Amino acid sequence: MISIKDIARVAKVSHSTVSRALQNSPLVSHDTAERIQQIAREKGYRPSAVARSLVTRRTKTIGVVVTRIADPFIAEVVSGIEEVANDHDYSVFLANSNAHPDREVKVVHSFHERRVDGILVTASRVGALYMPLLAEMRVPTVLINNQHPGEFVHSVMIDNPAASRQATEHLIGLGHRRIAYIGDQFGFQSDTERFAGYRRALEVADVPFLPELIAHGDGNAEGGMHAMEKLLALAEPPTAVFCYNDMSALGGLRAIHAHGWRVPEDISVVGFDDLFIASYTSPALTTISQPMRQMGRMAMEILIKLFSGLNSKTNIKVQGQLITRESTAPPRPVH
Amino acid sequence: MISIKDIARVAKVSHSTVSRALQNSPLVSHDTAERIQQIAREKGYRPSAVARSLVTRRTKTIGVVVTRIADPFIAEVVSGIEEVANDHDYSVFLANSNAHPDREVKVVHSFHERRVDGILVTASRVGALYMPLLAEMRVPTVLINNQHPGEFVHSVMIDNPAASRQATEHLIGLGHRRIAYIGDQFGFQSDTERFAGYRRALEVADVPFLPELIAHGDGNAEGGMHAMEKLLALAEPPTAVFCYNDMSALGGLRAIHAHGWRVPEDISVVGFDDLFIASYTSPALTTISQPMRQMGRMAMEILIKLFSGLNSKTNIKVQGQLITRESTAPPRPVH
DNA sequence: CGTCTTATTGCAAACGTGTGCAGGGAGCGG
């Protein structure tokens, strides 16, 4: 591995001069700078980021902790993060927590030892962890769609209540009165908030709230399927279902088909997220579009801002958008 | 940021002793070791990986370059990588190339500057780049499903010809004779190989090869949709279609539905990859299962082996597996 | 009690880079 000193030797200058030359410092004459850069190029010199980090005390890296990178929602967010990180010459460490709190702590500690300049957390189910962790290590951190109730210093979140209200109102507008809700597990912030938006929409429209129309999945297709099966087994099944997310809706669709019903003729379905696949289910899914990539970008931009000294508490709330596709229609007329 | 010297000061020992104590070196007495560790714990000391890397000349990091992390196939592979990396206390840098060759080179150079211990590349479309790059920087590198023809030092690949032959034979076995192939873009290794397997299956079964039944997408749903539209517009459309991958198949299914045909009654469809969504399309997709996560694990395990001194050229070829679901059936009887 | 061994500790150098400061040389003005 060739170093700055090797170059210094052949250029017959001190290593400091080489260092300066490679940074285009005005402190070194044009001629020697050129000569040094030429030599560096010939030797295929690559500066050691680790040595540099040691002295500059900035690593130009950030850590991203996610529950599962294979989750399409998260992958999309990470794409956004990576884009702007890259634009600013930051490298990103990626780590899965698999939703294990202790694993999540371990990951953050490892990031800390690596001296990352900042940390981004997507959809953590244990956001509360970060308060003490943060106090301990003072690394700029921003949470994206934190699932734990409570505010954090920096965050970007989707406006869940507004979005889910919009989704529910869409169904009400179509004439539905028996609208079910398939949620995630209890206690997660987004589930609580989306449920709240759903209730609010019913309330405003004077549609009675029926507890038997509430089912809980697990945020994945599997859970959505089981939840939908329960709803379909009701004496009087709903005419429309608002699902916590597209994955649940996907499972829901599958259960409906298995049940021999058709969407949207027999039952309407609305999802949440607007994952890529929402366009390719059959029928294509009506859903709330969440600007996933954009949210990743915003979070990273907050970090960049923090790096450059600004230190304002920023909590961004982005709006979802209803995307009407083929999975919703007016309810069957009652005979 | 608290360092080893700070601890040394309060423990009234030299910083070398602290270093040894924290590594549980037998060179330090049990008592002082305990005392030092206690102090370190109290102060919330975290060793600096960057300083350590500088002297040990190993960073315990690897770089993973992917085309798009949002691609579900790739995300799954990365999951596997991350699992075993984590088991061995390696952190992973992730970078998207967006399939831009120059971007890919830049990424690898940045990894090099970060002094990663190894590099993993998933589905690169420019595998050839790595030969000179590798010579230049001597970092253990393994390619996963390299899309560029030619062997590489270390690789893990799916056995494309065998798998696609299996898929095609499944269709032939059902009685199909007009079997179309929807490929990726020309020149990519997996497309070429899968196409070869398809032809071989036809040949062995004495089914005539019909050039008009070959269409090319782009590996994504969009391209698969257009390709399928072309096939459906044929005077005599195929009775079955083997798609390069599940994404193409997804687009294909959409085109078929839009055309008013039913799967598998009017036309059978087979995909490749067995992405998560393959189970949730309607009908559920018959496809070739690729052990994505496992492939990621294997690649990382090769790296680990290389790190520990072993230096055998390893080219692993894994087998795909046909997963029969609902999208394939015998052809309609001709009247 | 002297010497040799062993257990424990500290010293100092090294990893590769950045940077404040001092020093040397050239140019310029007087």
Add this chain to the structure above:
DNA sequence: CCGCTCCCTGCACACGTTTGCAATAAGACG
């Protein structure tokens, strides 16, 4: 020709670890 300024360069230290080697103290043994 002298002195000042300015430009360029090198020296030396720092960043936070690891580690070979020397040093010291204690213990063992004769």
